[in-house]
Amino acid sequence: MTTNAPRPDVLRYTAFSTDPDGGNLAGVVLDAGDLDDADMLAIAAELGYSESAFLTAPPEGLDGRAYTIRFFSPKAEVSFCGHATVATAVALAERTGPGELVFATRAGTVPVEVAEEGGVLRATLTSVEPHVEEVADADLAEALGALGWPVADLDPAFPPRIAFAGARHLVLAAATRARLADLAYDFAGLEALMHRLDLTTVQLVWRESSTVFHVRDPFPVGGVVEDPATGAAAAAFGAYARELGLVPEDAVLTLYQGEDLGRPGELTVTLRAGDPRVRVSGAGARIG
The missing domain is CATH 3.10.310.10 (Diaminopimelate Epimerase; Chain A, domain 1)
Structure with a gap:
């Protein structure tokens, strides 16, 4: 300028x-x-x-x-x-x-x-066309160590993966809502891992029901401890959940995010059979 x-x-x-x-x-x-x-x-x-x-x-x-x-x-x-x-x-x-x-x-x-x-x-x-890939055992162990999450706190029905729908996100599912709520992580350690794996956020998920999820997104690579509502990660999660057969090919998912930060938001993720791309919807408003 x-x-x-x-x-x-x-x-x-x-x-x-x-x-x-x-x-x-x-x-x-x-x-x-x-x-x-x-x-x-x-x-x-x-x-x-x-x-x-x-x-x-x-x-x-x-x-x-x-x-x-x-x-x-x-x-x-x-x-x-x-x-x-x-x-x-x-x-x-x-x-x-x-x-x-x-x-x-x-x-x-x-x-x-x-x-x-x-x-x-x-x-x-x-979204752009998504894809999902395996995460190496050593990288997963490093991520869990930075988060302070024991392996036993993961939901075995949701295996860890790296998902992309415009940006890369590591998807980890908590077995309980209490595990998701208790987030105090090694900022520098997680940031270093995320830079090495080219991750934008870590998408932490807890399943409330078959179509309702609560999510949190540490974002140290952006200089922010936690992102309050993450559309790119929501799209990546939709692709992840569909590819692993955790939801139907035609599905509408509701993601609640920001509750633990005191900034509640709601994201709608729509999956359509035959279309690999993911749709993410939400309201918006100007602030003062």
């Missing part, structure tokens, strides 16, 4: 909630054309949210309501962020109306549809 260029408007939104005290906060810059990487990182660090989103013109070949979107945590750029995508889509819909949007991300093209339901704007993103 040149010294004479005006600073763009930095909007503040919450995603996966309509309550300013719930969901996950995101900075949104709808016109970042005059910003360079250092400017975007500085704005994200100043806000201190887990991620902020920056819009510029779309690449050639994308028409309609299309944009290039980039995501920055306070520490670094990330390939994809679900909650900032939802926040940005809601911000655009408030200005130009509900409908279809297309975002070009580092991870690939992400369509988003915004609809108004009872006066509330809800955005549904469609």
Whole structure:
């Protein structure tokens, strides 16, 4: 950004909630054309949210309501962020109306549809094609050691995996709600492992019922102890649960996140038979 260029408007939104005290906060810059990487990182660090989103013109070949979107945590750029995508889509819909949007991300093209339901704007993103891979025993042991979780505290029905739907997440399932609630981890140790495995968060899960889950996401690589509501991890978890046969190929899952932080949010994950991509939906709202 040149010294004479005006600073763009930095909007503040919450995603996966309509309550300013719930969901996950995101900075949104709808016109970042005059910003360079250092400017975007500085704005994200100043806000201190887990991620902020920056819009510029779309690449050639994308028409309609299309944009290039980039995501920055306070520490670094990330390939994809679900909650900032939802926040940005809601911000655009408030200005130009509900409908279809297309975002070009580092991870690939992400369509988003915004609809108004009872006066509330809800955005549904469609992930890039996901995949799931094994996690090495030594890496799993290192992760559990950093978390302070004994192997016996894992749910044996949900084997550990690394899942991707725009970003990589290590999925670990707790056997009890109490285990999930008790989170005090080695920040530096987990951060080092996550950098080595190219992980964005660790997706910690507890199953309440066949379609309802409670989740938490440590995010030390972003400079944040915990992410309050994580759309990218929700998409990855949907792909994981389907591939391992833990849910039907056609399913609608509800993920509750942020309760243990005092910022409750709700994420809806939709799986469709015959379509490998995962849909993640949630509300969003501007905050003061």
